[in-house]
Amino acid sequence: MPEKLVSLYGTPVWDTLSRAQRIELSRQELVNTVSVGIWFELILMQMLLRASYRQDPTTRHVHYALTEVADECRHSTMFARLIERVDGRPYRNNRWLQLSAQALPAILHGPAMWVATLIGEEIFDALQREHLDDESVQPVVRAVMRIHVTEEARHVRYARDDLVRELAEAPWWRKEFARIVVAVGALLMSRLLSRPRQYLRAGIDPGVAVAAARTSAHRRETLAFGARKLVRFLRDNDLIGGPSAVLWRRAGML
Numbered sequence: 001m002p003e004k005l006v007s008l009y010g011t012p013v014w015d016t017l018s019r020a021q022r023i024e025l026s027r028q029e030l031v032n033t034v035s036v037g038i039w040f041e042l043i044l045m046q047m048l049l050r051a052s053y054r055q056d057p058t059t060r061h062v063h064y065a066l067t068e069v070a071d072e073c074r075h076s077t078m079f080a081r082l083i084e085r086v087d088g089r090p091y092r093n094n095r096w097l098q099l100s101a102q103a104l105p106a107i108l109h110g111p112a113m114w115v116a117t118l119i120g121e122e123i124f125d126a127l128q129r130e131h132l133d134d135e136s137v138q139p140v141v142r143a144v145m146r147i148h149v150t151e152e153a154r155h156v157r158y159a160r161d162d163l164v165r166e167l168a169e170a171p172w173w174r175k176e177f178a179r180i181v182v183a184v185g186a187l188l189m190s191r192l193l194s195r196p197r198q199y200l201r202a203g204i205d206p207g208v209a210v211a212a213a214r215t216s217a218h219r220r221e222t223l224a225f226g227a228r229k230l231v232r233f234l235r236d237n238d239l240i241g242g243p244s245a246v247l248w249r250r251a252g253m254l
Helices: 012-016 019-053 060-085 095-101 110-129 139-167 172-192 196-201 206-214 217-236 244-251
Strands: none
Touching: 012 206, 019 060, 019 110, 019 172, 019 196, 060 139, 110 139, 110 172, 110 217, 172 217, 172 244, 196 206, 217 244
């Protein structure tokens, strides 16, 4: 991945790393990022299928949802093959997160489902676009990111349109729940992208690395850049504010 997207870039720890260590950390962070992407897409596919299960299968809305499921299947397969191609090992969540996340497709409906979708899609989309024209990035990685960015643009429009439509009819408590869900999702995303094991695999002290990444001004700027369009959209729809804004700031995205 581009150096500027590596979590330790711009920190004193980064300055101590050799070129080989920087490349290895970049490789591990790429593998971690697409591992998070696969995990998210598996949850998204379940949510879309559950939503479709409750609706008329002859509607164009359901047809699009099923098309998106097919897209996400291909994306997850593509990411898994990319991990193999760069000779990596996928990152798995801890047992608590893995078990609790299994409940999300049954819990998240309506606005909450769509904000969860957007937190996974829009941040990745913005950061992946930084790979496309960076010649320091391996061609196979750039090709994968280009495919994903192209297809995700449709998914983002679909999720945004449905979210706005459902917010217009949603009671206040559904809106407040969506606020909490998207804020927790932002914090979780920022934590998963600086997972301690990626540093351990790169031969870097994970405690030192995590502390450096989470206090890095450059890292906060990178995360805020990734979330910029989403934050603007959510604010326009009154989905950031109150206690939830604290979580956004802790995530480094405000």
